[in-house]
Amino acid sequence: MTKEYIYPYLEHSFLLQYIAKCKANEIIIGNELMVQLDMLLEHFENNAIRIDFKDAQKRIKFIETQCKHFEAPFAGKPFLLDLFQKAFIEAIYIFKVYDEEIEQWIRLYQDVLYLVARKNGKTPLISAIALAEFFCGEIGTRILCSSNDYEQADLMFQAIDSMREESRTLEKVTRSNIKGIFFGNPKNKKKTGKFSLKNKGHIKKISAKTGAKEGKNIRVGAVDEVHELKDNTSIMPIRQALSTQNDPLYIELTTEGIINDGYLDERLREARKVLNGELERPRWLIWMYTQDSEQEVWQDEKSWAKSNPGLGVIKKRSFLQKMIEEAKTSKTMRVFVLSKDFNIKQNNATAWLSTDIIVNEDEFDIEEFRNAFGIGAVDLSKTGDLASARIMLMRAGDPKKYMIRKYFIPESKLANLPKEDKQKFEQWIREDRIEVSPGNENDFRLVTAWFVKIFQTYGIRIYKIGYDKWSAIYWAKDMEDYGFDLVRVSQDFSLSEPMKLVESDLKSKLINYGNDPIDKWCLENTALNFNSKMDIMPIKVQGQDHKKIDGAVTMIIAYKVYIDNRSEFTQLVGR
Known part of the structure; x- marks a missing residue:
């Protein structure tokens, strides 16, 4: 990647700033994410790809000015995005390709895999992106939050709804009930426009156990804790529901898991083939925070940032140190910590007791x-x-x-x-x-x-x-x-x-x-x-x-x- 191509964008690109810090080892990331970042760099000199920051900037500004945290210790504080989060949002939105069928420039990445260790703010981040898409996207945008069980799907939905309630501006033009979140507030009626009852957009939730029956004609689908899914039976109705849209967005967010040959195993096999150049999936953004080896977890504390980008800011280092110490003496804790805190695959062939x-x-x-x-x-x-x-x-x-x-x-x-x-x-x-x-x-x-x-x-x-x-x-x-x-x-x-x-x-x-x-x-x-x-x-x-x-x-x-x-x-x- 030549500096001549980067220079016009560097000053106002969070993605390029992030990549530069990763390359300089100021931010420590794993090899798999570095491979994806190198692929993104190549887009800047690809004449078939247009670089357009408008959508990304609009959503980043929305999140930082309109969204607030709702859980301790950050409850009530503005949702100020870290550099890695801004870079991720930019990667989704700034790359545009021309679609001959609809004769429009649309997002290159319509399919996103976001793999990160627990307690790094993945659910709040994707929830904020979903809420931003609801307000900043086109009129009639319908969003679906899904997971393996209803409780987990509700976590994302409640995160979205809590951010909405924290903002007087957003609450004035929306309403929510047990069925979902909708535009148009009976207390502040607007007869026309995006924020009126005429906007039939909504945000709803479903789980794998409901059979994804409501997943019809949506523009954004977000599936949380993908590692718990045994197969793609609950995923396919959601992806099918996105097929009518010109510019859909499908996000899978997860940590690693222990289910053998589950849905995530197959997705990660495909993702790694893409990163290795063995499989072509040009519309798939693969953003994975992973360790390069298990050995480094035990020997190099600095390497923990590879799977924990929010370490020291979102996730406390002392918490992770405590988990590591417990994992050294407990087989149960070891399996959990390696899979959930470091995204190192464990499986249920692992014996409970030594x-x-x-x-x-x-x-x-x-x-x-x-x-x-x-x-x-x-x-x-x-x-x-x-x-x-x-x-x-x-x-x-x-x-x-x-x-x-x-x-x-x-x-x-x-x-x-x-x-x-x-x-x-x-x-x-x-x-x-x-x-x-x-x-x-x-x-x-x-x-x-x-x-x-x-x-x-x-x-x-x-x-x-x-x-x-x-x-x-x-x-x-x-x-x-x-x-x-x-x-x-x-x-x-x-x-x-x-x-x-x-x-x-x-x-x-x-x-x-x-x-x-x-x-x-x-x-x-x-x-x-x-x-x-x-x-x-x-x-x-x-x-x-x-x-x-x-x-x-x-x-x-x-x-x-x-x-x-x-x-x-x-x-x-x-x-």
């Missing part, structure tokens, strides 16, 4: 707990998976949890086990660790019989039994007829707190599971699933359904019941 945490050769005699109180947990499977029943026991003044358990499997499933697992299962059946149900289904009456037997033999009274609602309706009624108190425990992110406590207690050797080999096997097989709030839940490793995790699940369910009823249960234990 072997040294799981191994515990302690044993105990159940006779020690005669007439004690316990907490029960079950993970029932009608057919394919192992079924697990568990009782967690405690002593007064002893923080340890002691586990007894029983496993169940249908007879027909034994023949279909992999050879290595079949030998183990046959051994466990001989040792009476697993009870076999005749036929093709688990007989849940055997589960009931096991709890009854524990009470009749040892006098162990079950305080409450946690169970998942699936496949358990008739079993639950049977158990209640015997006088057991059952509590529904959903196998979702509500298991996050108990799962973390199980991990901590295993590390501290505060769980004695009697050195049971099936418990150990299930713990080894368990992988992690995360959401954007850093909640976790247990899952199987993708593609390894024969690796059972039921024993780990019942351990976590027992902890869930314990946490929810800790005070009352410990009083019973202390009697």
Whole structure:
């Protein structure tokens, strides 16, 4: 790129200023973003591309003068854009190409991928761009905010609406309700013009779970937390809805994730092919803040800016330092921090626990707990998976949890086990660790019989039994007829707190599971699933359904019941 081409634009181009600082190493970025910036530089000497700053300047001015932050610690303050944010907005808007079909100059980039680590202001930035497009774009502009779930889609929508409410100027000419944001304010009626009821533009929200049914004829689509999408089924209706527009804008914003072969994985594979010159996507702006290696995360604190452009301004360095220190000692935290704070792909093949945490050769005699109180947990499977029943026991003044358990499997499933697992299962059946149900289904009456037997033999009274609602309706009624108190425990992110406590207690050797080999096997097989709030839940490793995790699940369910009823249960234990 020659200076002669840059010089006319340098003085008033945030993009060129940003690139210059990146090239001079004043701003540290990763190689993938540098490749994209080099591509943008080439546009300045491409005669087929017109450089026009008007749209970008209009939107930057709108954001900085009309939009205000709505969350602490910046609530009520003007939305003053950092240089990297202004450069990003310019990259979207300043490059124009002539469209022969409609005989107009339109934006070169109509498809945008924005990948940045969490807490770098990605949702507020894209929300501000969407609001700017609503006001600065053409009349009738319709905008759709989307994400994997309704709550996440609502975060972007609420960010837009809060910025609108913070500005008296914007609020005077708009209105909002549960359906969306619209032009025309009944309290300040305008009969004609862009800001009147005649402007049918709007901003709405949908989630992947609603099927994107409202995504018809929109001009701007923004999809948040793309990493949570398993496929493109919720994306395609939105992209299709943009197809009628002359100058549409589609933005995907996200951090990295842990879903294997999800939608984001495929998009990133394509994006990297584009950056490597292996695939041609001239209308796609790929703006990715990524590390060049995992090693540099641990060895060079300065490199953190590669995935965290807002470090020190938006995101506190002390926060990231704290996350790194926790990640050094916690596998769970390590997976989360690398994916969410440094955009380094993690996957759900990552084991939850390391072997040294799981191994515990302690044993105990159940006779020690005669007439004690316990907490029960079950993970029932009608057919394919192992079924697990568990009782967690405690002593007064002893923080340890002691586990007894029983496993169940249908007879027909034994023949279909992999050879290595079949030998183990046959051994466990001989040792009476697993009870076999005749036929093709688990007989849940055997589960009931096991709890009854524990009470009749040892006098162990079950305080409450946690169970998942699936496949358990008739079993639950049977158990209640015997006088057991059952509590529904959903196998979702509500298991996050108990799962973390199980991990901590295993590390501290505060769980004695009697050195049971099936418990150990299930713990080894368990992988992690995360959401954007850093909640976790247990899952199987993708593609390894024969690796059972039921024993780990019942351990976590027992902890869930314990946490929810800790005070009352410990009083019973202390009697």
